[in-house]
Amino acid sequence: MSCSRGAKLSAAWWILRGRSAACGGRQTHGYSSWASGACGVAERSSGGSAVPSGGRWHPLPTLLRRFATDASASEQMNLIRQLRERTSAPIKDVKASLVSCNWDIDAAQKDLRKRGVVIASKKSSRTAAEGLLAIAQRENKAAVIELNCETDFVARNDIFQHLATSLARMALSVDSSEQQLTAFPFGSEYLEDKKICLDHPKLNGETTVQSAITEVAMMVGENVKLRRGFTLSTSSHGVVSSYLHTSPQPGLGRIAGLLTLEVEDSSIALDALQRVGSSLAMHIVASKPLFLSKELVSTEAIETERDILKTQAESTGKSQPAIEKMVEGRLRKYFEEVVLLEQKFVVNDSINIKSVLNDLSKEVGSNVRITNFVRMEIGEGIQKSEASAAPEGVAQAA
Numbered sequence: 001m002s003c004s005r006g007a008k009l010s011a012a013w014w015i016l017r018g019r020s021a022a023c024g025g026r027q028t029h030g031y032s033s034w035a036s037g038a039c040g041v042a043e044r045s046s047g048g049s050a051v052p053s054g055g056r057w058h059p060l061p062t063l064l065r066r067f068a069t070d071a072s073a074s075e076q077m078n079l080i081r082q083l084r085e086r087t088s089a090p091i092k093d094v095k096a097s098l099v100s101c102n103w104d105i106d107a108a109q110k111d112l113r114k115r116g117v118v119i120a121s122k123k124s125s126r127t128a129a130e131g132l133l134a135i136a137q138r139e140n141k142a143a144v145i146e147l148n149c150e151t152d153f154v155a156r157n158d159i160f161q162h163l164a165t166s167l168a169r170m171a172l173s174v175d176s177s178e179q180q181l182t183a184f185p186f187g188s189e190y191l192e193d194k195k196i197c198l199d200h201p202k203l204n205g206e207t208t209v210q211s212a213i214t215e216v217a218m219m220v221g222e223n224v225k226l227r228r229g230f231t232l233s234t235s236s237h238g239v240v241s242s243y244l245h246t247s248p249q250p251g252l253g254r255i256a257g258l259l260t261l262e263v264e265d266s267s268i269a270l271d272a273l274q275r276v277g278s279s280l281a282m283h284i285v286a287s288k289p290l291f292l293s294k295e296l297v298s299t300e301a302i303e304t305e306r307d308i309l310k311t312q313a314e315s316t317g318k319s320q321p322a323i324e325k326m327v328e329g330r331l332r333k334y335f336e337e338v339v340l341l342e343q344k345f346v347v348n349d350s351i352n353i354k355s356v357l358n359d360l361s362k363e364v365g366s367n368v369r370i371t372n373f374v375r376m377e378i379g380e381g382i383q384k385s386e387a388s389a390a391p392e393g394v395a396q397a398a
Contacts, residue, residue, distance in 0.1 A: 071103045079105050083112070086202065090221045112218065126223040129379040130155050133256045134168035135242050139270075142240040143171035144256050144376055145229040150222040156248065160224070162200045163216050165251055167209065170196050171229050182235045182260065183372045188226040230258075230374050238262030238371070239270050241277025245285050257284030259373035265366035273368065276360050279347050284375050289340035292370060297339065305334050340373060 071079070076098070083094045083105055093112060101107035131148035132155050147164040154160055171191060192210040203215065209226065217224040232240055238261050244253030259280055261273045291297045306327060313326040335342045341354045351359075353370075361368045 076103065079103055079108075083108055093218070126150060127382065128223045128225050129382040131227075131378050132161065132164045132248075132252050133244065133254065133376055133378055134164040134252050135244060135256060135258070136165070136168040136172040136251065137240055137242060138172070140238070140240060141172065141231065141233040142242055142258055143168055143229060143231045144242075144258060144374070145171055146227045146376060146378060148223075148225045148227050148379070148382070149220065154220045154222050154224075157220055159200065159202055159216055159219055161249065161252055162198065162203070163212060163224075166196060166198055166212075167191065167226060167229075168251065170194065170209070171231060182233050183374070184231045186229050186231075188228070190229070191226065228376075230376065232258050232260055232372050232374060234260050234262055235371065236262050237264075237266040237268065237270075239273045239277055241274065241281045243278060243281035243285055254378045255285050256376045257281040257373070258375075259284060260371045261368060262371050263364060263366050263368045265364075268364050268366050272360060272364050276356065280353070280356070280370070283343070283346045283353070284340070284373055286346045287340075287343050288375060289343060289373070290338040291340065292373060293341050294335055294339050297335070302331075306331060309334075340370065 079098055080091065080094055083098060084091060086105075086109060094108070097108040097111040098105070101111055128148035128150050130150060130152050131146065133144055133146050135142060135144045137143070145164065145167045147160070147167060149155055149160060171186075174191075174194070192208065192213075194209055195206055196209050196212055197206045198212055202219070203212065207215070213224050213226060234240060240258065240260050242256065242258045244251070245255040245257075247253035259277065261277045261280070263270075263273060309327045309330045310323065313323040313330075316323075316326075318326070336344065336352075341352070341357075343353055345351050345353055345356050357368055357370065
């Protein structure tokens, strides 16, 4: 029995020694093994023969192996720093990848990308109600997207902001049959399989939108989601105007207002429309309209509001004719609150938006109208179920 164990131990040592020799002495890691027992201790190392203890080596029942890296503590810290600079990944993940890849920085960088898929999937169930809206536009078309994260700290991250801006530019550049519509809402699935080129030193060039989002999620350590988007374009001579509130840099913000202004005479210069359009986009952000005109308010919405107002008026105990007058008066007030053309202009509350358009039409010498608008706010409705996470931007068409 003793001879059998000794033979196995000896054979294992010669195999390991042979493997070491086959590597030509090139080792990034060494090993040393100890066998211990009641009759003595012998050590066999990767570079030499057995050294008996007590003048005699015995076949022993236990073999223990110790691994050690050739990288010093200062070299390890330097590799961690370099990989952090390359990837911006959390230090815990950076160190884990380096250790698993024997401190090979290139292999560890690839491992981090693989880990990112797993990490992002684990975080995907966490609520992401923060983030940024990004707008990209040209004269007759604009695109706005909502990119969510978990904290406003990550929303200030340079990589997160770069991704948001790149997604908006991509949405603007996509030409599809759907985008021939002058107002086109879309969800994340519209872009996630498309190719995107990220011109950033810490992101890996051309990839799919979903892969880019997963990579950024791994870097920032939070759930990152492309939630929704919207494109607006003019159908005739006109402009698309936009305004972003709480904007950390141009093209990014937390609340967005966009609208299209069109003029009948195609020879009219668009400078005046651009000037007024910017003020109207700011008005949309501030006043939160739900409908473009009274005609577009649904009958159901009007009847619901009328019932509420009637119940409130009846509680006053006044006569029926008085109650009806109260309801009609409050219904006009309701239209002023939710209908864009009926709202008081935030820049000058002595006039409404309809009057602003009339004045602009007189200025340019041709009829000007708002054809579409959209208002989006970061995280609005985020607590709803995933089934209701379809695009929710408020938009109306004439």
